[in-house]
Amino acid sequence: xxxxxxxxxxLHITGDRLRTSLWRVTAAWxxxxxxxxxxxxxxxxxxxxxxxxxxxxxxxxxxxxxxxxLVSLPASVLIERTGRRRAIFLWGLYFQRFVWIGLATLPxxxxxxxxxxxxxxxxxxxxxMMFLMHAGQAMGGPAWTGWMADIVPKRIxxxxxxxxxxxxxxxxxPAALSAGWLLDRFTVIGTPVSTMVWCGGIFVVAxxxxxxxxxxxxxxPDVPTPPKKVSHVIAxxxxxxxxxxxxxxxxxxxxxxxxxxxxxxxxxxxxxDRIGVTNAGTQLMLLVVPSLAQLFVFQVWGQMxxxxxxxxxxxxASLGLVPVGLGWCLMNSGLLWLGYVLSSxxxxxxxxxxxxNSNMVLDLAGSKESDGAGGSSYVAVNSVIINLAGCAxxxxxxxxxxxxxxxxxNVHRMGIxxxxxxxxxxxxxxxxRLLAAIVFLxxxxxxxxxxxxxALRYMTANIYNNLFSAVLLPVRLVTQxxxxxxx
Numbered sequence: 001x002x003x004x005x006x007x008x009x010x011l012h013i014t015g016d017r018l019r020t021s022l023w024r025v026t027a028a029w030x031x032x033x034x035x036x037x038x039x040x041x042x043x044x045x046x047x048x049x050x051x052x053x054x055x056x057x058x059x060x061x062x063x064x065x066x067x068x069x070l071v072s073l074p075a076s077v078l079i080e081r082t083g084r085r086r087a088i089f090l091w092g093l094y095f096q097r098f099v100w101i102g103l104a105t106l107p108x109x110x111x112x113x114x115x116x117x118x119x120x121x122x123x124x125x126x127x128x129m130m131f132l133m134h135a136g137q138a139m140g141g142p143a144w145t146g147w148m149a150d151i152v153p154k155r156i157x158x159x160x161x162x163x164x165x166x167x168x169x170x171x172x173x174p175a176a177l178s179a180g181w182l183l184d185r186f187t188v189i190g191t192p193v194s195t196m197v198w199c200g201g202i203f204v205v206a207x208x209x210x211x212x213x214x215x216x217x218x219x220x221p222d223v224p225t226p227p228k229k230v231s232h233v234i235a236x237x238x239x240x241x242x243x244x245x246x247x248x249x250x251x252x253x254x255x256x257x258x259x260x261x262x263x264x265x266x267x268x269x270x271x272x273d274r275i276g277v278t279n280a281g282t283q284l285m286l287l288v289v290p291s292l293a294q295l296f297v298f299q300v301w302g303q304m305x306x307x308x309x310x311x312x313x314x315x316x317a318s319l320g321l322v323p324v325g326l327g328w329c330l331m332n333s334g335l336l337w338l339g340y341v342l343s344s345x346x347x348x349x350x351x352x353x354x355x356x357n358s359n360m361v362l363d364l365a366g367s368k369e370s371d372g373a374g375g376s377s378y379v380a381v382n383s384v385i386i387n388l389a390g391c392a393x394x395x396x397x398x399x400x401x402x403x404x405x406x407x408x409x410n411v412h413r414m415g416i417x418x419x420x421x422x423x424x425x426x427x428x429x430x431x432x433r434l435l436a437a438i439v440f441l442x443x444x445x446x447x448x449x450x451x452x453x454x455a456l457r458y459m460t461a462n463i464y465n466n467l468f469s470a471v472l473l474p475v476r477l478v479t480q481x482x483x484x485x486x487x
Contacts, residue, residue, distance in 0.1 A: 018153075021151055024217075024219055025151075026164045028212075029213065031209045033168030033172035035100075035206045035209045036172065036210075037172035037179075037291070038176060038178070039202065040286075042279040043203070045058075046183060046195055047126070048061055049195075050119075050192040050193075050199070051111075051196070052123065055401040059402070061127065061394075062261055062398070063264075063390065063391045063392075063393070064130045065387070065390070066388065066389070066394060068132075068137070069383050070387075070388075072383040072387075075138065075141075079142060079143050081227060082227055085223070085225065088139065089144045090214060090217060091140070093214045094136075094214055095139070096136025098207060099133040100203045100206060101207050102129055103129050104199075104200030107125060108200055157302075157359055158306040158355060159302040159303055161355065162298035162300075163299060166298040166299065169294060172291060173288050177283060177288055179202050180279045183195075184278050187279070241381065245444065246378070249444050250386065251385075251439075252314065252436055252441055253382075255389065255432065255436030255440060256433060257390045257393065260433070262396070262397040264393075264397060266422060268286060275331060275339075286343050289343065294347050294348055297352070300462040301352045302355060304455055307450075307458070310359060310446060311445075311446040311449045312449055313356040314357075316459065317352030318349075318441065319434075321346065324342050324345050324346045325427075325429040325430030326427060328426040361382050400421060404424060407420065
């Protein structure tokens with residue numbers, strides 16, 4: 001029961017107001033995608049390289065978003081205590097986006113004033129600011145999830161959020177390509193400081209687009225929730241830990257996150273340093289082509305979650321990610337095309353994991369569905385469990401990379417000359433993905449879910465139809481053009 005006498009029941013957003021709200025949330029991400037893809041990949045890796053970051057510090061950089069997730073626990077307490085989800089989301093995410101301006105300027109100024117020898121401690125400042133940036137996301141993320149759970153109708157969540165991500169690809173892809181081209185054009189023969197300046201310029205522009213993303217949410221209606229007493233809030237945080245089915249689910253996603261975090265920043269570093277791919281080529285391989293590939297499956301994953309259930313989606317996606325992780329070990333044989341195939345498959349399959357995970361948490365987070373039993377406590381605990389695993393994976397991969405930094409094994413088999421710490425990390429990642437699928441997934445029960453083989457047939461049929469429609473689209477446009485002329 002509400003503890004605040006001024007509390008009013010949740011709003012029921014329907015009709016034109018609901019459609020307008022959903023459009024604004026989608027339009028916001030078209031700006032947010034520019035921020036995300038422009039700062040991902042080569043720019044942040046080059047910035048860290050210019051600060052002479054060690055292999056272990058690259059591992060810490062990979063683990064940083066997971067370390068910062070601990071902030072989501074006090075954020076959840078604040079959300080439940082005040083009920084002000086929209087305000088907390090806005091403060092947290094504005095802070096996150098504007099920290100990028102500090103990231104772009106402060107390390108550059110410190111290196112400029114104190115010289116290149118200061119990079120040994122300036123890199124620690126950089127890592128600290130990365131923590132603050134991710135902490136802003138951890139503060140606002142649970143509030144956003146609970147808020148959206150009460151706005152987006154349950155029957156269309158999978159389809160809606162899949163389509164929202166697809167629209168983001170349309171703006172994010174040009175941003176990623178532009179960032180790679182700028183870095184290739186102006187930093188190839190530049191000094192560490194000039195490289196940092198160009199990367200910083202990308203960060204500043206991206207931060208502006210990111211702030212516009214958050215500004216759209218001022219026009220999305222709030223859905224009030226009842227403020228709770230502190231004792232009720234603390235008790236609520238224990239509720240997910242007593243939910244056996246939720247714990248098996250969280251264990252699965254945490255294990256997958258631990259495995260995938262072994263790639264992290266090291267995949268970008270591998271392409272730039274070991275394979276010799278350009279900055280634009282790295283953006284193309286790791287961000288652009290995978291994002292375009294996801295366009296064909298976003299709607300399919302969303303429909304599968306809505307119609308087939310979340311468990312079969314997790315089964316198909318997680319088992320498919322096993323050979324993808326192992327496949328990166330073959331990249332140094334000179335098969336550059338393999339990188340595009342692996343990154344595309346990895347992005348497509350990981351999108352399935354993310355969509356199933358977000359829908360599972362949304363089912364638990366909404367105040368209307370859970371009758372107050374779920375709320376942001378499930379979001380916060382889910383975030384902490386998953387991100388602790390990601391933190392452990394990032395730190396473990398950094399420690400292994402630092403330990404094996406100068407180690408090589410000459411194999412001369414399958415077109416591979418040597419194996420280094422990169423291949424060791426990729427191999428461990430692939431094996432850990434397999435363990436996650438066979439240990440945790442069978443324990444997850446979803447009574448309404450369809451069998452996995454039926455979901456797989458549904459998926460292949462839909463992907464085929466999407467590809468067939470895309471191939472025939474030019475023919476349809478020409479046919480329609482001539483038909484219009486004859487009329």
